[in-house]
Amino acid sequence: MAAPDGMTIIALGLPFIAALVAPALVRRLGHNAVWALALFPLFVFVRFLEFLPEIAGGEAVTGGFQWAPSYNVSFSWFLDGLSLTFALLISAIGTLIVFYTGGYLKGHAQLGRFYSFIFLFMGSMLGLVVSDSFLMLFVYWELTSITSFLLIGFDHGREASRRAALQALIVTGLGGLSLMAGLLVTWNITGVTQLSLLVGLGEEVRASPFYLMALILLLGGAFTKSAQFPFHFWLPNAMEAPTPVSAYLHSATMVKAGVYLVMRMNPAFGDTVAWETILPVFGGATLLIGSLLAIRQTDLKLMLAYTTVSSLGLMVMMTGFGSEHAAAAGVLYLVAHSMFKGALFMLAGNIDHESGTRDITRLGGLRKLMPISFLAAMAAALSMGGLPPFFGFLSKEEIYYGLWHMDAWSVLFVLVAIVGNGLMFVIGFAIAIKPFLGKEVETPKHAHEAPFLMWIGPATLATGGFLAAVLSPLFHRFVSSPMVSAVTGRPEEITISLLPHIGMPLLLSLITIVFAVLVYLKLDAARAAIAATLAAIGWGPDRGFDQFISGTVRLSRRVTKFVQPGQLDIYMTATFAAVAITLIAPMVIFDELPALPVWPADAEIHELAVILIAFIGLGAVISAKDRLTAIVSLGIQGFAVALIFMLFGAPDLSFTQFMVETLSVVILALVMTRLRLSPADHRPTGQKIVDATVSIACGAGFMLYLLSVTEVPFRSYLSDFFIAYSKTIAHGANIVNVIIVDFRGTDTLGEIAVVMVTGLAILSLIRVRPGWKPGMLAENDPDAPRQEKK
């Protein structure tokens, strides 16, 4: 690991700093804050741009620092062609999105918060793609899920937004758990916790008996994130978010995290039958289903959302197809897609913003009113349709080049690709042509060109798609070739350019176009046909998700009813009976009951007196007439134990015992008065016998356990270590304290976290009022109807 380089750390942290300052800046400057805010991602972009020559030279840049070396956990980054391209896309499109948001949400009351979330996401996504260590990858992965949740639910007053946000969080969160499990299995197989080291261990990974398990778990993470069938349903629902979010997270960057993961895993996990079956099949299914569902939609954003699903499917399919050309096609398509889809989403937002509707059947003739948007939309659609002279053309040629072989399997996927590409072509042109050409239609608002802030983004991306194609040799050298090399794990070179090679790929492209034009002419009929089919099926994963959630809630209610009948004495009896059984049963079963100790002959009189006090306390508890006396008497017994600790040389322990005893008497007394019990305790005799048996068993269990522990010869190397080093290396004379705060500080950190969470839990339990039912709004719920203060 190279020494951490300061500028990169700053670049990785900068979006988070921007998230902190954004609300204040927006409060000061209103939407003009975009000029200052755009500098943050721009700086990141420039910083990563500087790596281009080095990465193009076939090197990989690493850096970072150790975090917990004993567990091999580090904060380390790893930049090769794959992560660099992603980092550049994230920061470049991020800059444009910052501009776009300034126009789109101009004057919105929560603009500052929105920027904050966007920057948080940007930082998480950047961290994700440059992560080297598994832990860091996982943490950033989860962060992108959380920020996506916040952004989808940004308009939290609406039920639909909240549902979509929760759905996205649950689906991608479950995927995150799957990813974590997959990373753990991979760690177990290979013993490495760094992605960069995984590349060289492909043989070992593939030969492992746990290969399939690791693969499926990792793909569980990737497929949920990248909305692969059957997890695709959350992505169209996520369109509830404001358009900048849809353009940035749910088309250009976050949803590609899954594709990124698949590409990253390719060198180690690829080249097996499982890999080359699962990926193309799921990717192909996603491609088909996504593009068919896109045809059905009339809402611009939803049409784009479903084509995003199908594009993600295409990328997964190409990555898993298993040839260099297929991988190269995946890479090229990924870059092209980020540009044209980002642009189209922003343009859909422009149309919505300016005309007041996104329904394609209610739009038309905007060409003269919104000329720049029209030009950008045409350029993006040409790229999406895979026509020259745009970058999408290159990627589609490469797709057919990679897929075309003379066997049934390849022909099948060529057909899938033709249908998918054709339908996406249809959608792209439907969006670029229908709203702009034709007769002018009355729209809810009188449309005019979007402000500069809102067209600069799509125009830049559309131009980018053109320049990347025209300057393809340069672009390939610096971006595509290093990225493909990272995906395949071998140095590769991409040569495809705008000059068409006469051959099969070109022919397949032509077939696609003819197919697309035919569908385009019959678009309304196709839409009706698909809608009718879906109505006939009547069930989809989206419905399934609701059923799954309500089923889970029902199940948990049933389980809760069973294990928590609401009777405190049942809980207590069950808990203590369980304690007694766990203590006594193993000793009896394994015949390890300790010998009873002999009465010490040298017991001092004051020691005996303390024990006598303990017994008096015990007697007082049992014979107490009312509950309060019993609780206080329990304190006598506790103090006696504290005295014993004191006498036998454990002042810290005794000190703590005194305090705990005092506080538990106080708290118990408070709880008892709270419960409004009758002052005296009247239990039927049968109950008394059961309770007495359980408590005697518990007490006996602890006694036997302690006796058998002390019977084991005492090994003193730990205490010797602490005695020897407490003063010398931790500079403390109180060994107990030094152990707590220094030698075992991490344990203590965990323990105090538990203390705090327990406090929180108890606090909320105390606050539960009788008559509260699940689903009722809490008093501080923002959605509760406001009550007038008296």
Added chain:
Amino acid sequence: MRTVIFRTVAPYLTSLMVLFSIFVLLRGHNEPGGGFIGGLIAASAFAIYGIACGVAPVRRAIYFHPMAISAFGLFLSAIAGMISLPLSVPFMTGNWMKLYFFGVELDLSSVLIFDIGVYFVVVGAITSIALALEERDRD
């Protein structure tokens, strides 16, 4: 339990106990004591004050919500662990520095910050439970 004697003595008792708890916290590294015990003492001090004079004065006196104090403590402890980060030593390594304060040599350490965090966590968590219970006593 609100006798006149108890109510009159409680503020003094509480302040003494809080003072003592800080003393116990700070001596913890070399003598019996430490953040956990100190926190328990301070928490019982607040509990006593609450029993004697009612919960509202306690809440006013400690100003912050006790749970916020607890969370602050946890944050402080975590930060104390992360001091090791810029120094390139493993997480939670104790780091020491010597300060000369009016001619008195003072050893300060990340360990002390950690212990103060423990103190706050314990004070906050226990106090919030005790106060919440005392509060419910009346309504």
